[in-house]
Amino acid sequence: MGNTDFASSLKKLGPASAKEFASKNAIMLVLAGLVILIGIVQPSFLSIDNLLNILRISSVRAIIAMGVGGILITRGTDLSAGRTVGLAACIAASLTQRPDYVSKMFPDLPLLPFILPVLAAVSAGLVVGLFNGLVVAFLNVPPFITTLGTMVIVYGAASLYVDRPPRGAQPIGGLREDFTNLGTGSVGLPDVFSIPNLIILAAIVTVIIWVMLNKTRLGKNIYAIGGNPEAAAVSGVNVKKNLILVYVIGGFMYGLAGVLLAARSGGATNNYGQMYELDAIAACVIGGVSTSGGIGTVAGMLTGVLIFEVLNNGLVILGVSAYWQQIAKGLIIIAAVAVDIRKYLAKR
Amino acid sequence: MKRLIGVLVIFAVLFASFGCQAAAKKPKIGVAIYKFDDTFMSYVRNKIETSAKDKIEISVQDSQYDQPKQNDQVDQFLTQGYTSLAINLVDPSAVSVVIGKVQAKKTPIVFFNREPVAVDMAKYDKAYYVGAKAQESGTMEGELVVDYWKNTPAADKNKDGIIQYVMLIGDPSNTDAQYRTEYSIKAIEAAGLKVEKLAEDTAMWDRVKGQEKTAAWLAKFGDKIEVILANNDDMALGAIEACKAAGLTALGGKKPMVIVGVDATPPALDALEQGFLVGTVLNDAERQGLATFDLAFALATGAKEVKSDVAPLANAAGKADPAGKYIWVPYVKVTKENYKSFKK
The missing domain is CATH 3.40.50.2300 (Response regulator)
Structure with missing residues (x-):
């Protein structure tokens, strides 16, 4: 390597490469820009407590987004995500009410070992995911329609579950502290340095999903199916099996998210999780997941979720009126994708 | 022909059954x-x-x-x-x-x-x-704040004699939400107390949204917030969770927060018992x-x-x-x- 080569590579590091960096990481820059902008206007936004708070909220949302994200990559979609979160939250909450709480949903429920309610709720998510996967894979019903159906079914099921004798429909409250601690507690030394449980759990899930998408055959198959399902089938990918798996994993994630949502808020109603699927899909799309399949990264999904939650929190802190919050969010979704899509346009 | 007769028979039966229904009422x-x-x-x-x-x-x-x-x-x-x-x-x-x-x-x-x-x-x-009468729920919610405030000097954290509050609104297009927002404050003012609104926002009657909005306000205003008024209990309960996360204690503790709601749902009564909720209004x-x-x-x-x-x-x-x-x-x-x- 001679000096001239070195000089030319130095040149490459100039404006052109900065431009390339910007276009490749546009979405991260949007996030950073938002954080800085809101922080300048309202410094309390950048307080540790508030940032941790945003991360806590994002943790649940990120788990849902990664569940939907995998499905989006296979050219699918999952509209039942939000309602499944709600169903799981209701199941988890109903089985973890304090024994001395007067209005228990199951008056004679014994103190269950912590893990049972969690398993029950997550299993409900798995069942919904399995159903979606089977219908999409074997009945060839388009995912949009399949999950539109299950969205309504799951909401009905959650309402039926909550509206039971002897007390009928009511918000489920009075949750055990060992359960809510899952969503509100932290690991570490109090007042010195501690990380909220939710963030740790979300980090673990993120690592697992990253490995799954990037290092396993399943992950490669998911991208292959999304890129071109016929070609994937021809090259020996069992499309049906992989599709079912990706919906089941999605269901698992919604179930887990529902458990954590109930734990964080200390209760649940059958209305929990409403429209979360749209937030999750929007977050994925903002994060560069292509709705036409085959493209998407875990980092992108997380960035999308963070942009959403930074906005949700930031606009409240800025004191923006509720109506303008909606308009601002909508505009930023469109703007973020418009900026991000330039990297694909440039390639053509 | 057979088919036609069949169809006619079915229609006849249907009409007959409708007729019966109408007659019996x-x-x-x-x-x-x-x-x-x-x-x-x-x-x-x-x-x-x-x-x-x-x-x-x-x-x-x-x-x-x-x-x-x-x-x-x-x-x-x-x-x-x-x-x-x-x-x-x-x-x-x-x-x-x-x-x-x-x-x-x-x-x-x-x-x-x-x-x-x-x-x-x-x-x-x-x-x-x-x-x-929807106005009545707002009035009573305000009165709950007044009663507590007058009996609890510590509630006035900055000792300025003014109630610094935040308001969690239900659906802003809903008249109940509008009345509760308006009449709760009117009742406080009618009792001769001064109020200062720090912030208000919609949480769509929802516990999770109530929690998220309150958490943001706590980050922004911290101890400046003295009272949280919520248009319903679900949002008040969300606010309580946010306060707990921010290290606030039950009423009578070191760092209490005055929170009121409306509806008297079972979880809200539980929060009352535990001392996190000052009061609620039963519709x-x-x-x-x-x-x-x-x-x-x-x-x-x-x-x-x-x-x-x-x-x-x-x-x-x-x-x-x-x-x-x-x-x-x-x-x-x-x-x-x-x-x-x-x-x-």
Whole structure:
């Protein structure tokens, strides 16, 4: 390597490469820009407590987004995500009410070992995911329609579950502290340095999903199916099996998210999780997941979720009126994708 | 030919059965709820359903927050010969269509919980309304704050004699939300206290949203917030969770927060017991449900004189109602002193 080569590579590091960096990481820059902008206007936004708070909220949302994200990559979609979160939250909450709480949903429920309610709720998510996967894979019903159906079914099921004798429909409250601690507690030394449980759990899930998408055959198959399902089938990918798996994993994630949502808020109603699927899909799309399949990264999904939650929190802190919050969010979704899509346009 | 005869036979049977139905006119009540996932309305619905048991046939429909859907449900009730309707409107301002339908069939109708426009109510002599005065819930919520504030000097954290508050609003297009927001503050001011609004925002009656908005405010204002008013208990409970996460304690502890809600749901009563909630206002779902049922039952069975055991038709709030078409079910303040009697 001679000096001239070195000089030319130095040149490459100039404006052109900065431009390339910007276009490749546009979405991260949007996030950073938002954080800085809101922080300048309202410094309390950048307080540790508030940032941790945003991360806590994002943790649940990120788990849902990664569940939907995998499905989006296979050219699918999952509209039942939000309602499944709600169903799981209701199941988890109903089985973890304090024994001395007067209005228990199951008056004679014994103190269950912590893990049972969690398993029950997550299993409900798995069942919904399995159903979606089977219908999409074997009945060839388009995912949009399949999950539109299950969205309504799951909401009905959650309402039926909550509206039971002897007390009928009511918000489920009075949750055990060992359960809510899952969503509100932290690991570490109090007042010195501690990380909220939710963030740790979300980090673990993120690592697992990253490995799954990037290092396993399943992950490669998911991208292959999304890129071109016929070609994937021809090259020996069992499309049906992989599709079912990706919906089941999605269901698992919604179930887990529902458990954590109930734990964080200390209760649940059958209305929990409403429209979360749209937030999750929007977050994925903002994060560069292509709705036409085959493209998407875990980092992108997380960035999308963070942009959403930074906005949700930031606009409240800025004191923006509720109506303008909606308009601002909508505009930023469109703007973020418009900026991000330039990297694909440039390639053509 | 055979097929044609078959079809004719089927039609004949159908007509015959319709005819029978029409002739018998068995009393039955058609109920439509604006949406099933509204917690409060599910209590009202439970009460209506349990009251009807073994007494009369009823059909309860979910209008899914969709007025056109509810209009269809009303049509269906009418064609099926229901003898009275109990309708929880989705859009109380769009009542004229519904009234037109029932008036044409001379079927009596009881609106409940969501109050229709008065002008439209006056058009039909068999239209009734059962509900609570929404303003009253706001007034009582404000009074809860006043009572606590006056008895607890420590509540004024910065000792400036002014109540610094944040407001969690339900659905801003909903009149209940507007009244509670407006009248709670009016009641505080009427008691001679000064208020300063730090922030207000919609949390759509939702616990998780209430928690998220409050957490953001706590990050911004910290100890400046002295009182959190929520349009309902679910949002108040969300606010409590956010306060707990920010290290705030129960009332009487080192860092308490004054939080009030409306609805007196079981989880809210639990929070009252634990000292995290100062008070809540009971919109008496059971009495609303019972009054609605009593009225609809009397109308369906053709009782000459219509009255409710829960509240006299004339009035409950003390104001004369010459037309005798409104039943006002009063709200109840719930605090640490009396919450036990509301536990079920």
